[in-house]
Amino acid sequence: MTEQATIHWTENGEERSANWQSEAGTPPPKRVVIADDTTTADTAYRLACEGTAMLWRGDFQNARQLLQALARRADKPKKAAKASKVPKAKPTPTEAFHLHRQAQSQRARTLSMLLLPFDADHLVPLRRSPDVREACLEAYGEVDAPYVASMRELLGLIGAHEWRKKGVEIPALAERIHPYYGVFSPVRGEYIDLVAKAQLPAGALNLAFDIGTGTGVLAALLAQRGVKRVIATDTDPRALACASDNIHRLKAAAQVEVVEADLFPEGRAPLVVCNPPWVPARPNSPIERAVYDPDCQMLKGFIAGLADHLEPKGEGWLLLSDLAEHLGLRTRDQLLGWIDAAGLKVLGRLEVKPNHPKAADMTDPLHAARAAEVTSLWRLGIK
Structure with missing residues (x-):
């Protein structure tokens, strides 16, 4: 205390x-x-x-x-400073x-x-x-x-x-998700759409892990796609309460178990899904932890531990924007190096361009990076 x-x-x-x-x-x-x-x-x-x-x-x-x-x-x-000769x-x-x-x-x-x-x-x-x-x-x-x-x-x-009262409409679910204060709201739906259309690997209808579940939106989507058992993890008490509430609202409690765990639950699964924070920077407040991940800690933790929690022919679905790459905060070679060092290989990748308003806002200081941004579902497997 x-x-x-x-x-x-x-x-x-x-x-x-x-x-x-x-x-x-x-x-x-x-x-x-x-x-x-x-x-x-x-x-x-x-x-x-x-x-x-x-x-x-x-x-x-x-x-x-x-x-x-x-x-x-x-x-x-601000008033422009007096022009310098240089x-x-x-x-x-x-x-x-x-x-x-x-x-x-x-x-x-x-x-x-x-x-x-x-x-x-x-x-x-x-x-x-x-x-x-x-x-x-x-x-x-x-x-x-x-x-x-x-x-x-x-x-x-x-x-x-x-937002908690009225919820956020999720077209891929045809339902609403009710975010709690301090839990990342799924207002950017492109990563959800990728999970909705990606082909489930063999055995995934029996068990899947949702790492860092937040509101529980991806766990709910996997359940709606027919996965019989989904274990959704998080460490934040608000996220755990929020995910549990949404799972019960959507009548998916028979399929989804929300547990407190630092990244992975015990055991292995044929499908492991993770949507970590996308930008490697220090959050200025607790509420920003869902967006900013200092030194890519959660991203690297997921990649490093995936092989130990994935069934031999299973798939890890990493949902990640490349905005950090366009901002010079992380390189593609770094990401691929972490994947290789963890004993993993890239099985494929689904991509989508974001459609949020800032991507088209030319007055945004980060417009060039946002306009080039792509969100991907990386399909990872054990070498």
């Missing part, structure tokens, strides 16, 4: 404090001032950029509007990625400086505040004292709660 972080501020001449909540794991800000409906957007933006947090005491909806105003200022294009070199794809991540991190820090008070029952004691108890309970769990949290984080919790 980690000690509860505490935030401190001065209000009406009195020293005050409260528990600090942050799903991103950020420490409480050191400088806190009181803000209300009289605080202007320019003043708030200046304070936020200086690292001074503002604890809101005004109307909730006015705070929401203020946050939107801060976002507009943060997103406003032309500045265009950043490489890798440099562009790191600059983009740096800008995202700075933006998040700035917008997280607007804080809200919460009662111990997760109610926000401000005028015109919505009832956010259910959304906060799903993310924070039960609390025993009032606390302070970022308004930006609260809006993320509310959005996740709405």
Whole structure:
């Protein structure tokens, strides 16, 4: 158990404090001032950029509007620096990625400086505040004292709660998957479509493993394709709860067993499926762990352990985007080298171009890499 972080501020001449909540794991800000409906957007933006947090005491909806105003200022294009006689070199794809991540991190820090008070029952004691108890309970769990949290984080919790309620439509399943807060939502469906159309190897109708199941979407799809027994693994408690919930919603509990395991369960299977995080970079928050995999740890772990958990003529299906290759974060030769060193061979590969909006957004700093991206289902077998 980690000690509860505490935030401190001065209000009406009195020293005050409260528990600090942050799903991103950020420490409480050191400088806190009181803000209300009289605080202007320019003043708030200046304070936020200086690292001074503002604890809101005004109307909730006015705070929401203020946050939107801060976002507009943060997103406003910066004035171009005076032209130098020496032309500045265009950043490489890798440099562009790191600059983009740096800008995202700075933006998040700035917008997280607007804080809200919460009662111990997760109610926000401000005028015109919505009832956010259910959304906060799903993310924070039960609390025993009032606390302070970022308004930006609260809006993320509310959005996740709405996704959890209505679910994400999965055409390949003809059903909806309900993601929990902090569990990767299957909004990019191309990798699901690859699993839906790939030919099942011999024996796969009897048993398959789904490694890092997340919402359980691939385990559910394999069950729908007729696999009699699917063992779905994960280490994250939220993912385990989310996958179990979705499997029960889809009435697939008789076929799918959700278990806590670091990558592989015990034994071997004729089919082992894994959709690891696609980009080898350090996540800035726990919620980004489904996207960013430092030093390709999960990818390399899956490849290295596959032969020991695959039946002799079985197949390992690795679902992977090549975005990291276009960004210069990983090479194809590295991937093929890990596969070879693990005693595996490539049996074949299915490919699909992504159709998400960013792939066509020419204003995106990473557009060139996204436009060239391909998502693949690598069919791996034992040498």
